[in-house]
Amino acid sequence: MTVRTLVIDGEPVGAREGETILEAAREHGIVIPTLCFLEGLSAVGACRLCLVEVAGAPRPLAACVTRVAEGMEVATDTPRLRAYRRMILELLFAEGNHVCAVCVANGHCDLQALAAAQGMTSVRFPYRAPARAVDASHDRFVLDHNRCILCTRCVRVCDEVEGAHTWDVAGRGAGSRVIADLDQPWGTSDTCTSCGKCVQVCPTGALFEKGRGGGEMTKRREFLAYITTARQAHRWIR
Numbered sequence: 404m405t406v407r408t409l410v411i412d413g414e415p416v417g418a419r420e421g422e423t424i425l426e427a428a429r430e431h432g433i434v435i436p437t438l439c440f441l442e443g444l445s446a447v448g449a450c451r452l453c454l455v456e457v458a459g460a461p462r463p464l465a466a467c468v469t470r471v472a473e474g475m476e477v478a479t480d481t482p483r484l485r486a487y488r489r490m491i492l493e494l495l496f497a498e499g500n501h502v503c504a505v506c507v508a509n510g511h512c513d514l515q516a517l518a519a520a521q522g523m524t525s526v527r528f529p530y531r532a533p534a535r536a537v538d539a540s541h542d543r544f545v546l547d548h549n550r551c552i553l554c555t556r557c558v559r560v561c562d563e564v565e566g567a568h569t570w571d572v573a574g575r576g577a578g579s580r581v582i583a584d585l586d587q588p589w590g591t592s593d594t595c596t597s598c599g600k601c602v603q604v605c606p607t608g609a610l611f612e613k614g615r616g617g618g619e620m621t622k623r624r625e626f627l628a629y630i631t632t633a634r635q636a637h638r639w640i641r
């Protein structure tokens with residue numbers, strides 16, 4: 404095993420070659436906020452919450468998809484990064500319809516928790532208040548596009564872990580949305596096995612179990628740990 408030595412927030416850190424900055428930081432107890440990343444799933448670098456500054460790099464880099472290198476100097480918590488992270492969160496809140504007080508995931512939402520942790524107290528951007536659909540056609544689950552932040556965790560867990568590949572992302576820009584199969588109601592999907600994995604990994608209240616009221620949709624964290632363990636044990640490999 405080749406070891407790389409780098410510096411994160413002024414501390415010398417050893418990391419395995421091929422590891423990402425995020426993995427190296429976590430192994431040393433350094434917290435970098437993440438949203439689209441979920442251990443056990445492939446990393447896509449979509450949300451940019453995990454941006455870090457690397458000495459010599461012209462712009463901040465996403466820690467979840469940037470590999471460590473010998474002698475790298477990384478800063479994970481600077482005023483510029485904190486400002487970027489707050490702005491990203493504000494844009495996410497402005498872009499969809501996130502009314503936490505009446506959300507099924509109120510108090511159990513990664514987006515909400517991140518906003519609080521990053522000191523987001525208001526949104527400086529005009530709310531778009533888009534008219535988005537709610538798909539309640541599935542027997543057990545609901546997809547509320549109003550709360551979807553397009554992290555693609557559902558797409559990846561359904562494809563990489565369940566092997567069903569029910570979800571995909573369609574459209575462009577602000578019109579992008581997750582779709583089931585050939586853009587049909589979820590309840591009519593031929594591929595969905597109703598395993599519920601997508602519901603458990605969704606970081607917001609966009610995917611939830613039917614019958615849940617405000618604040619009642621808790622995520623089963625032991626399920627997330629299973630994903631990590633199973634992937635490390637190569638229980639599924641495409």
Ligand code: SF4
Pocket residue numbers: 560561565567568569570594595596597598599600601602
């Ligand atoms: S319930 Fe399972 S199979 Fe169905 S869409 Fe979600 S992850 Fe895929």
Ligand code: SF4
Pocket residue numbers: 550551552553554555556557558581601604605606607609610
């Ligand atoms: S439904 Fe949930 S998991 Fe899927 S992309 Fe939207 S926010 Fe992410």
Ligand code: FES
Pocket residue numbers: 436437438439440447448449450451452453454465466467468
């Ligand atoms: S967690 Fe790294 S880009 Fe989303």
